Amino acid sequence: MTGVPATWYLLLSAALFCIGAAGALTRRNGITIFLSIELMLNSVNLSIVAYARIASASGSLLASLDGKVLVLFVLAVAAAEAAVGLALFIAVYRNRREIDINRLNLMRW
Amino acid sequence: MEIVVFLLFALLALASAVVVVSHRNPVYSVMSLVVTLLSLAALFVLLGAPLLAALQVLVYTGAILVLFLFVIMLLNVGRETPSGGTGRGQKIGALVTAAAFGLVVISLLWGRFVGIEMPALTVEYVALKPLARTLLSKYLLVFEMAGLLLLAAVIAATVLARKVGKSRGETV
Numbered sequence: 001m002t003g004v005p006a007t008w009y010l011l012l013s014a015a016l017f018c019i020g021a022a023g024a025l026t027r028r029n030g031i032t033i034f035l036s037i038e039l040m041l042n043s044v045n046l047s048i049v050a051y052a053r054i055a056s057a058s059g060s061l062l063a064s065l066d067g068k069v070l071v072l073f074v075l076a077v078a079a080a081e082a083a084v085g086l087a088l089f090i091a092v093y094r095n096r097r098e099i100d101i102n103r104l105n106l107m108r109w
Numbered sequence: 110m111e112i113v114v115f116l117l118f119a120l121l122a123l124a125s126a127v128v129v130v131s132h133r134n135p136v137y138s139v140m141s142l143v144v145t146l147l148s149l150a151a152l153f154v155l156l157g158a159p160l161l162a163a164l165q166v167l168v169y170t171g172a173i174l175v176l177f178l179f180v181i182m183l184l185n186v187g188r189e190t191p192s193g194g195t196g197r198g199q200k201i202g203a204l205v206t207a208a209a210f211g212l213v214v215i216s217l218l219w220g221r222f223v224g225i226e227m228p229a230l231t232v233e234y235v236a237l238k239p240l241a242r243t244l245l246s247k248y249l250l251v252f253e254m255a256g257l258l259l260l261a262a263v264i265a266a267t268v269l270a271r272k273v274g275k276s277r278g279e280t281v
Contacts, residue, residue, distance in 0.1 A: 003226040010222065014213040021209070025198075034177075035142055054225065054227065068158055086177065086266070
């Protein structure tokens with residue numbers, strides 16, 4: 001059985017992260033920007049799991065478990081962030097009737 | 110065999126990620142993000158982390174993305190209207206991202222992980238028991254703090270999304 005090279009996982013993670021970053025930087029719809037950020041979070045999760053698997057080669061099971069636990073906490077933080085962020089969108093929409101970030105320039109310097 | 114499964118889900122994830130950031134209708138974006146996250150869950154299984162894959166499906170596609178869909182339908186966000194050409198900020202953003210991706214690819218292709226194959230899966234690596242033990246002993250404090258964070262997020266979301274009544278006499 002031929003295994004998958006370690007670099008491939010990292011390359012896939014980098015590609016997903018950059019697609020998400022491009023979306024977050026170029027879109028105007030607030031919800032789509034938020035979705036792009038979720039995509040970036042998930043690509044980082046993939047690279048953490050891949051590094052954990054690489055670390056398990058050196059025989060230290062503990063190091064690879066640390067990686068898995070870290071992904072669990074990233075999931076928890078992402079859930080909290082999504083809840084608060086979407087509530088913010090609802091509050092903004094209630095006041096402004098839009099979530100086009102080009103027109104939400106109240107805090108612009 | 111493993112390579113075939115990896116390539117299948119990697120291509121699926123990449124294609125649906127492109128749809129996420131490029132589609133004008135946010136509902137379609139959420140739907141293709143579901144596809145991306147499910148293929149990432151399949152890759153987690155391939156990497157020997159079945160618990161993370163299950164949580165990915167339950168928490169992400171089951172809870173977070175449903176929340177996204179709910180908010181999109183609540184706010185009635187329609188299709189984005191074309192802005193007529195790309196702005197300066199968009200061009201800069203795309204260039205910066207492309208440059209960052211190029212740098213990462215170069216550093217990966219000349220990095221220390223080149224030529225390393227993933228180590229074979231062992232029973233104790235995939236097993237749940239060591240993971241659960243680590244989570245609830247070494248990381249017990251962080252675990253409790255994650256619970257507190259979620260509680261704080263619930264309260265904050267409720268306060269933020271609440272409709273301010275007339276008794277307060279003002280809107281937020």
